[in-house]
Amino acid sequence: MHSTDDWITTPLTGDLLRGALDVERTEHGLLPHRLPAAARAQNTDAQLAMAESQPSGVRLVLRTRATVLELDTLPTKRVYVGAPPRPEGVYELLVDGRPAGSGSVTGGNTLTIDMTTGTTEVEKGPAGTLRFAGLPEGDKDVEVWLPHNETVELVALRTDAPVHPVPDHGRRxxxxxxxxxxxxxxxxxxxxxxxxxxxxxxxxxxxxxxxxxxxxxxxxxxxxxxxxxxxxxxxxxxxxxxxxxxxxxxxxxxxxxxxxxxxxxxxxxxxxxxxxxxxxxxxxxxxxxxxxxxxxxxxxxxxxxxxxxxxxxxxxxxxxxxxxxxxxxxxxxxxxxxxxxxxxxxxxxxxxxxxxxxxxxxxxxxxxxxxxxxxxxxxxxxxxxxxxxxx
The missing domain is CATH 3.40.50.1110 (SGNH hydrolase)
Structure with a gap:
């Protein structure tokens, strides 16, 4: 494995994402959306705003020789007043279409929801890091599926080899x-x-x-x-x-x-x-x-x-x-x-x-x-x- 001094930081852009209809640049990074800006502008419902920002089906798709990948993200986690803690959002790794690991990112923002009153409160928190090591040598397609039920801002992507967008394979x-x-x-x-x-x-x-x-x-x-x-x-x-x-x-x-x-x-x-x-x-x-x-x-x-x-x-x-x-x-x-x-x-x-x-x-x-x-x-x-x- 290369030293961290040799790692490559790749700018996070929409062409590395699939399953999102829009991306928003925030003060922290890239926020995938599942509805375009025109639709979001016509919505006043907090439930829909939360749902469309949760990246169900959205994934980073890369072509790379890297054997180590780190992704910094800022999640927004939900807490319901009076209920046990929700499980952490899950990120899943696929290599050439096959499951190759999973993980979660701790920290992040906390959205507290009181279902008895309908009120919400947001507490800001720090970004965290997801790390996948031991990826196979050689060129491969790598997918990182983002949590389907947790809003995620993508902050930084680091690898020990260059990454490139994956060309369209012609699938429907x-x-x-x-x-x-x-x-x-x-x-x-x-x-x-x-x-x-x-x-x-x-x-x-x-x-x-x-x-x-x-x-x-x-x-x-x-x-x-x-x-x-x-x-x-x-x-x-x-x-x-x-x-x-x-x-x-x-x-x-x-x-x-x-x-x-x-x-x-x-x-x-x-x-x-x-x-x-x-x-x-x-x-x-x-x-x-x-x-x-x-x-x-x-x-x-x-x-x-x-x-x-x-x-x-x-x-x-x-x-x-x-x-x-x-x-x-x-x-x-x-x-x-x-x-x-x-x-x-x-x-x-x-x-x-x-x-x-x-x-x-x-x-x-x-x-x-x-x-x-x-x-x-x-x-x-x-x-x-x-x-x-x-x-």
């Missing part, structure tokens, strides 16, 4: 949008979210616009998807609309049409897969809004409850079953003129039988094993020869 690009489930809530790590797992099985490049709590048919998200180069596109719609009690049936259908119309403005013939919600017993027939159950917070077992009244469906309140039926009708009507539009029932990814074997731990989010199952099933259905993304 899959652009996916969804909720916290797609974002990767409770996945084991950034390469283990169900979209990352499915992308690996399907042999495609992932751009993950899974935005926790924020798959709400926002027009600025549709425009971001319209303007993002992609060969394959999927939108997983439903759970957040019900969680937030964001709209009624009368508004939901036109909003879905508008969202799909906007995507089609930029991708008129790309395979476009609409995915309805996976099974979630809380909201199958009970409308939102969703509320946290704080009774188990001290033991780290917070759950969620649906607070709506099933009788309100008659007045147009949305449930998952209502949304699945509406999405099926929308896709059926549109597909007469759009042969590249497809529907996937989310219960084919996680359904009744799965809830008995792998129940949702908090009533809402899948655990690590369930992420893997959903990813495998999505790949088996969407990337199959006769699937929406086959061929």
């Amino acid at each position: 690009v899959w652009l996916h949008h969804g909720s916290s489930i797609s974002h990767g809530s409770d996945a084991a790590g950034p390469t283990s979210t169900w979209p990352a797992h499915a992308a690996r099985l399907g042999g495609v490049e992932l751009v993950n616009l899974g935005l926790a709590g924020s798959a709400l048919l926002d027009p600025f998200t549709a425009r971001a998807m319209r303007d993002t180069p992609a060969d394959l596109i999927s939108v997983k719609i439903g759970i957040n609309v019900v969680n937030a009690d964001a709209m009624r049936l009368r508004a939901f259908g036109p909003a879905v049409h508008g969202f799909l119309d906007t995507i089609r403005d930029g991708h008129p013939t790309a395979p476009l897969l609409v995915v309805s919600p996976i099974l979630c017993p809380l909201h199958e027939d009970t409308p939102g809004p969703l509320a946290p159950d704080f009774s188990g917070l001290a033991d780290g077992s917070m759950r969620w409850v649906a607070t709506g009244d099933p009788a309100e469906r008659a007045a147009g309140k949305l449930t998952l079953n209502v949304i699945r039926e509406e999405l099926a009708g929308i896709v059926a009507r549109r597909s007469a003129e759009d042969p590249n539009l497809y529907l996937l029932d989310g219960r084919d990814l996680y359904g009744e039988a799965d809830t008995a074997e792998l129940p949702l731990p908090d009533g809402l989010h899948p655990d690590a094993a369930t992420h893997r199952r959903i990813g495998e099933r999505f790949a088996g259905l969407a990337f199959a020869a006769r699937g929406a993304f086959g061929g």
